[in-house]
Amino acid sequence: MFVACALVVSNLYYNQPLLGMLAREFAVSEKSVSMVPAFTLIGYALGILFLVPLGDMVERRRLMQASMMVAGLFAISLAVSPNILTLGILSFIMGFFNVSATVLISFSANLAKPEERGRIVGIVLSGILIGSLMARTLAGFVAENFGWKMVFIFAGSVNLILAIITQWALPAAESHFHGTYKALLSSTWDLVKTHATVREAALMGAILFGSFSAFWTTLTFLLEGEPFRYTPQTIGLFGALGMIGAFAAPLAGRYADKKGPAATIRLGLYCAMAAFAILAVSSTAVVGVILGVLILDLGIQVAHISNQTRMFEVSAEARSRLSSIYIFSYFVGGALGSYIGSLLWSLGRWPAVSLGGLGFCLGATLLFQRGQKRRATSAKLA
Template sequence: MRSTPQNSHETRPPPAAPRGKILMMAVIAGAVITNIYCTQPILPLIQAGLGVELASVNLVAGAALLGFATGLALLLPLGDRVDRRKLVLGQIALAFFFALAACMAPGIWALVAASFGLGIVSCVPQQLVPFAALMSSPGERGRSVGTVVSGIMVGILLGRTVAGVVGDAYGWRAVYAMEAAFMIPVWFTARALLPRGIPTTQLSYARLLASLWPLLRDHRPIRESMLIQSLLWACFNAFWVNLAALLANGPWHLGSSWAGAFGIIGAAGALAATVGGRAADRLGSRTVIGASIVIVTLSWLLMAGAGTSLVLLVIGVIVLDIGVQAALVANQTRAFAADPAAQGRINSLYMTATFIGGALGVAASGWLMERHGWPGVAVFGMVLGAVAGVIHLLGARAQRRSALPLH
């Protein structure tokens, strides 16, 4: 009988974290995620430096996203089994070495491999999202998740800005050297800030991975959130991975620093993650998801004319980021609610699907950009948004039917 309180103590979530700690977790998340997205504005520089085709150099960006998805699938479930703090610190340390390898890569395939490895260990931000959810009261969970996701999105967008400026001034290798150097203070900050993680399961790693399937099978909200967000993330990355080529080869002939500067414009929409989290708490996640799908699809309608209009491009990127970021939080909040004791594994399923969608979006849109130009990419984005809308409507109909009383 004595083991009962001990076991309950071991699985008890940590006390609610002060707001300042959640904000610092958002800063760490934003800093680490730049490892993945610093490549996108410097792709033309890598293409020129290594003498490869556009489709080949896009593999560098795709490998980072695919590596990220692999890390989410294999490392994120461990957050339910081991001390998540140790896991985070180990991944940041490895990110330092992979960024150095990318900096010194002698050719395109070595760079692709280093980018893939860097992607695997840079899933730290998604280790912090369930951390924030568990450290928050139920009424504040959406807000806390939204804060950390806002940090991630600001890191994605502003990281592009810094990478574009540094790449134009010092070359693409300097960007990876900067990322490696940046991981040092990030590691020390995380070590000082993060509390000890408390495991929520005693399953072995093999059984932990095996438990992903029942979660996916038994919870329709998880499946819907995964599929919808993977489509919207493909929309998001289809824009950003082709932006540098659009600006360089379109009527403006602008360099990588200009492509990076669009990160500042897009960062204006990063607050949508926090707003989306609060709206999900108040209005329900499904309402926010539906509105976000409409916003993302509208953004691609605007950007269809971006090949000749910078104004449409600027408006479109703001609208796109608002929709994608609000959906990211709302879908994540909805998925987490399916099983609060399996936050890490749910996040693994959700974010793995999201970044596989992003990687496929990069590959498919790169092929379309090379053969059909920007109009082909715009049509691709609109089709993805429409498919996400259909899935959302079918899910809402199924939910209404399941709620009908039995006769």
């Protein structure tokens, strides 16, 4: 599951270190080409909303295989895009069907024992973060040596191969929901209306991933310009730095199993705010950028694991729907973050992006503290 998550989720991020190359290829501005990763994440968010809940209704392994095959074919089609508009539309469709990693998260939560759920979900989620960072490194290397089109051909081919491998590598998973598809979507919305924890965790996830996406979308512009002038391959290597934070995921999950998610979430939020403070004064210092990458990815990953794990405790029979709610919010925030990041870049370059990211994380912290006070008050009344 870890390996599949890392490889599948990479499809959503291969385009980010290629933005400068794509802008020159299609003769468009930095702001215009930034809409490609935004369209990809919006498509993914909608796929999560409408496809992932099916994991509670149909056999999960078949759902994953279908997702991998269709997303793989559309990933390959990106290589023959004649213009930036077509590239954006195909990226949107590819993102819509590229939901198998999200299905795997709820799958792993159902297979895990209650006392190990945080650690197990952390392992699978670390595959998602490693995939998002590995994609940037791999895309930079492939694009520089074989051209940007080969990046998408490779991505699609991997998806098609995974669709075959999962038939033998993963167990079958029975569904729990026996109503209609309309009732399934309706029950998903009921979970949002009924549970304050679901609403809080989903909004926090959106805010945090918005800050994360704003950073990674605009990092390419910073490192391509003065004083760095790095190549796509070198820019991609910055993604490899972030993988260090991903390896903390199982440890964070184990800590959350023992101490509860609140302490882990606070740690992640504080790390993310510290990272953006460092980045705000590092527009010409590569050491500061490297340190910011390490701390930011660690903080976002730690907060993300515990934030989603506490949602899975709401209902054992609805974990695909709960995962859908959380990841939908998460990637809507990511899509908005990509857009806001490019807007902040056009207004104030790197300092504006960094301060904007700090503002995102501060908002998430205030939201979490408010939820903690509400839960403490409810506990006293009970």
